[in-house]
Amino acid sequence: MLQVQSVLHQYKGQVKLQFNNWQVNQGEQWLLLGNSGSGKTTLMHIISGLLKPAEGEVMINNQSIYQLKTAKLDQFRGQHIGIVFQQPHLISSLTVTENLLIAQRFAGLPQDKTRVKEVLSSLNMYDKRSSKPQQLSQGQMQRIAIARAVINKPALLVADEPTSSLDDENTKAVLDLLIQQSELNNATLIVATHDNRVKEKFTHQYVLQG
């Protein structure tokens, strides 16, 4: 499902990340571990089609994503990759439902309110559908961010440090939700973190050496 081949990333002429081959199958759940500065975020951005590497190739469902033109890559990302960040960063002027509908719109998919209801219900957030982000707690906002990442049934769900600012209880809850949603949508899950609390949740792990 995901193949990363000999990726090299440079910044101002210096090699910042060198990554050999990595193959991930459909539906697998991976934990990408590494200390700060080890290149986890860079690798996640490369996998997500946000940062073109200087060398190497990233294939998702047999599509070499960096061979796509910008507009096509944007659409591909919207339709096939769901991304969860450390901060939820929902659009504050839109309601919860609108935040999910706009994700469908940006991906070039039809706006499906039934799907919105389905996802929000699975995250126990349907009763907050008309709330604005600022009316939600941090934990609730993170759930909506997860809902937004899975709304388009992505093949790949990536989460970059989704628990670093959360306490133990919320860390567990967010990880459970990510795993639950990836299973529910048959998506491959990759979680990048330096948080050792989450190790036991994942059978597949990759440790990046900084």
Added chain:
Amino acid sequence: MNIFSISYKDLKANPLNALLNLLLISFGITILTVLLLASTQIGDKLDQNSKDIDLVVGAKGSPLQLILSSIFYIDFPTGNIPLKDAQKLARNPLVKRAVPLALGDNYNGYRIAGTDTSFISLYQLSLEKGKFWQQDFEVTVGQNVATAAHLKVGSRFFGAHGLTGSSDIHKSHAYIVTGILKPQHNVTDNIVLTNVASVWKMHEQPEEHKEKAAGNGKPEPFENGEKEITSLLIQYRSPMSIILFPRMVNQSTNMQAASPAMESTRLFSLIGVGIDTLQWFAYFIMGVSAVSVFISLYNSLKERRYDLAVMRTMGASPAALFTLIILKAVILTLVGSIIGLFFGHLIMQIIGLYQESSQAKLTGMVFMKDEFYLIFTGICIGIIAAIIPAIEAYRTDISKTLSRSS
């Protein structure tokens, strides 16, 4: 849910910011609308009312005053001219048509003009009801006069001495309305027409009245036992008359000749100084509003750079982010322009309601094609103000922005 909805909701989420921008834009557009409506209406009125009149001959004095009193019925006449001198001019071969005017009285602020049937053909007047005046003290009234004073065919009224006010009423003779003009959309909508003899007879009567009138300096159409009129509206027979006739009047008679075209241009250039100043002020306000829109968009861009990067991760193209920023500015400037147009028309309507002179009534109920240019200008200002923030949004480096924030 689309880009437009996000732009609109973003603006709604910052109401004070949006309000400030709307105020500035609408203020500038309001001033420009008032100037556009006023200058166009004044220009149109000048053209409509002086159409087909090549020259006005009256007593010596200010030529502008002569034009204002004899064509626009606004100012006081410069004096009177002897009827026999006027008739001599009217018979000049360079003159195609000469229309006498005898002014001196009013009815409820509407001027009573003594003239003859050539006035009808000069202004191509047509009747809505009744017939044109024939006998002494018969009058045909303009549409606005009939409406405002509730006059019908057969109504009787007394004229008052002077060109405004109703304190000195001529009770010796009542005028009778024989006809009402169709709306002419020129000065004739606001005047009362009768024959010259009626004006003379009205002023023939009491001796004490004559003394009073002479004492207040206002011109009398009948003085020293010699018949007089206020002015003569002249149409030339040929373009050659333009050069010869005014010079002949000004040099060889005691009268003055004033060209409506020249005096209108002079009047407009006098008003033009004020219009130009206000116009520059409006441009300045529009410039300030452009800067204000730019600053608020740029600040919001700085605050929401991460949000924009997240939108890109959801599949939004750089063009979508560019459009998002441009749309915000366009919504602001479009709404601001429409509000500005509304207030421009409202202010013009209020000015029209409080205007003392019925002759040059301005209105806000006129809509012009040029107003679309004002909206277009407003939108262009929005786009110009938004272009730099929009390009910045377009160039958002997703990875760098997200890395900085995480």
